[in-house]
Structures are given as C-alpha cells and as structure tokens.
Amino acid sequence: MEPMLPECTIRHLPGGVNVIIDAHTHIYPDIVAQKAIRTVIANINGRLNAHTTGTFDSLLDSMDAAGVDLSIVLPVATSPGHGSGILGWVKEYATSSPRIIFFGSVHPEDPDYVCCIRQMKESGIQGIKFHPGYQGFPADSKEASRVYDEALNQDMTLYFHGGYDPSLPGCDYTSVERYAALLKDFNGSKIVLAHGGGYGEWGKVLDLLGDKKCYYDVAFVLESMQRDEHAAELFKQNEDYFLFGSDSPWRDQKKYVEIVRNSTALTPEQKEKLFCKNVQKLIRL
Numbered sequence: 063m064e065p066m067l068p069e070c071t072i073r074h075l076p077g078g079v080n081v082i083i084d085a086h087t088h089i090y091p092d093i094v095a096q097k098a099i100r101t102v103i104a105n106i107n108g109r110l111n112a113h114t115t116g117t118f119d120s121l122l123d124s125m126d127a128a129g130v131d132l133s134i135v136l137p138v139a140t141s142p143g144h145g146s147g148i149l150g151w152v153k154e155y156a157t158s159s160p161r162i163i164f165f166g167s168v169h170p171e172d173p174d175y176v177c178c179i180r181q182m183k184e185s186g187i188q189g190i191k192f193h194p195g196y197q198g199f200p201a202d203s204k205e206a207s208r209v210y211d212e213a214l215n216q217d218m219t220l221y222f223h224g225g226y227d228p229s230l231p232g233c234d235y236t237s238v239e240r241y242a243a244l245l246k247d248f249n250g251s252k253i254v255l256a257h258g259g260g261y262g263e264w265g266k267v268l269d270l271l272g273d274k275k276c277y278y279d280v281a282f283v284l285e286s287m288q289r290d291e292h293a294a295e296l297f298k299q300n301e302d303y304f305l306f307g308s309d310s311p312w313r314d315q316k317k318y319v320e321i322v323r324n325s326t327a328l329t330p331e332q333k334e335k336l337f338c339k340n341v342q343k344l345i346r347l
C-alpha cells in the first residue's frame with residue numbers, strides 16, 4: 063500500500079466555506095520550469111505571457127497575491143510511460159503544502175495504464191488530466207475509452223482540455239463534436255471540459271454540449287465569456303457545473319479572481335458556486 067497524500071481540509075482554511083479554489087493551474091518540476099515555460103511560449107510564437115515562473119513556490123506566491131486558497135495542478139503525460147514519472151514528481155511535491163492539490167495524468171497508449179491509475183488512486187490522487195491534442199489521440203477514440211472507464215471505476219474525475227489549442231493549429235482531437243460523442247457514452251460521469259468546453263466556441267458548446275451535464279472551467283475564456291450571449295445562456299442552464307479556473311501561469315490568478323468578484327452579472331450565490339461549491343462535487347477537500 064502506497065502512503066496516502068495528506069488530505070486538504072477545507073474547514074481549516076481561514077475563509078471557512080467561502081474559499082476560492084482555482085481548478086486549473088500548471089507548474090513544473092523546479093529544474094525544468096524555466097525551459098518548460100519558454101517552450102510553451104515559443105510554440106505559439108510568443109503570443110502568451112507567463113504570470114508565474116512555473117514553479118511550486120511561484121504558484122503559492124500567486125495564490126497569496128490573488129487570495130486563492132487552493133489550486134489544482136493539472137499535469138499532462140505526453141508519452142506512454144510519462145504517467146509514472148509524473149506520479150513520482152507529484153508524490154515528492156504534494157506533501158509540501160496542503161493548498162496545492164495534484165491531479166495525475168496517463169497516456170492512453172501506456173500499456174501499464176491500469177497499474178498507473180491504481181497507483182494514483184492509492185496515493186490519494188482524485189483526478190486525471192488529458193490533453194488529447196498533446197497526447198496524440200482523438201478525445202472520443204475507443205482505445206482511450208478503456209482508460210476513461212478504468213479511471214471512472216476508481217471514482218476519479220476526468221479533466222480534459224476543451225476546444226481549439228493555439229499551439230496545435232488544425233488539430234481536431236479536442237473539438238466540441240468529439241466531446242459530444244464522448245459524452246454520449248459517458249453521460250453523467252465526473253467529466254470536466256476546460257476552457258468552457260470549446261475555447262470560445264460558445265454557440266457550438268451550447269448546441270452540442272449544453273444538456274450533457276458535464277463540468278466546464280472558465281480558464282482562458284473568462285474574458286470572452288463576459289461578452290457572449292451564448293456563453294451567458296450556457297452558464298444560465300449549467301450554473302451548477304461551472305468551475306473557477308485560471309490556467310495559471312497563462313492567466314493571472316489575481317485578475318481572474320477580481321473579474322468574478324467584481325462581476326455585476328453574477329449573484330453572490332453564483333460566485334460561491336463558481337469559486338468553491340461546484341468543484342467540491344468532484345473532489346473531497
């Protein structure tokens with residue numbers, strides 16, 4: 063039996079239940095963080111700024127500045143075999159602060175995916191991040207479904223990159239259509255689509271996913287969401303399914319917190335659902 067990671071106890075946080083949870087952040091091991099950040103920025107020709115240095119400590123600094131109580135870190139296994147390396151890293155860092163919660167990742171072509179998912183579960187990891195574009199498989203592929211099944215059977219949350227990715231022009235592996243197909247098979251499962259499900263394609267998400275009862279985060283699309291009538295309708299129909307997420311370091315946590323806090327379109331109850339209540343239907347704190 064693997065040693066369990068410490069459980070975050072929301073009751074012990076100064077804000078009680080009124081806490082702010084950022085469901086979508088990225089950090090890297092200290093020795094590769096600088097290079098990882100540079101590579102991501104280069105991949106989209108410099109059209110992106112990093113708001114932390116990509117390290118564990120810099121995420122904590124950002125959380126302090128923004129008033130974020132807990133962050134979920136979403137790593138991605140970009141090759142078969144990478145999942146166990148990520149798990150080793152997660153175990154090393156996860157005991158350093160109860161304010162940072164790690165998901166795991168596994169590549170769908172990993173021949174040891176069953177073992178990898180069970181090890182994650184035994185270590186206390188509550189969810190798995192997939193980025194089908196970076197991982198090279200269509201989100202709705204039959205092969206990947208076996209991996210989703212295994213993780214869902216372990217009561218884990220599946221967290222997907224949703225929609226277009228500017229670093230992968232022409233790739234349709236994370237299209238809204240593919241998630242509509244996936245959700246037909248996995249209706250009602252604990253599934254989160256990042257970036258509002260479609261990276262700004264709000265009309266299409268509303269049409270194809272609006273009634274699917276999957277979760278959405280607002281990472282990278284919070285700005286466009288405020289101006290789009292389809293986004294407003296999607297939120298109206300699914301306010302119990304939206305999670306606050308920044309995509310830090312690619313968005314500034316403080317700015318995102320302020321947008322939600324200062325919003326006149328959202329009621330205090332909706333803000334509470336977005337900041338902390340909805341995500342607690344997916345993970346234990």
Ligand SMILES: [Zn+2]
Pocket residue numbers: 086087088281309
């Ligand atoms: Zn992200």
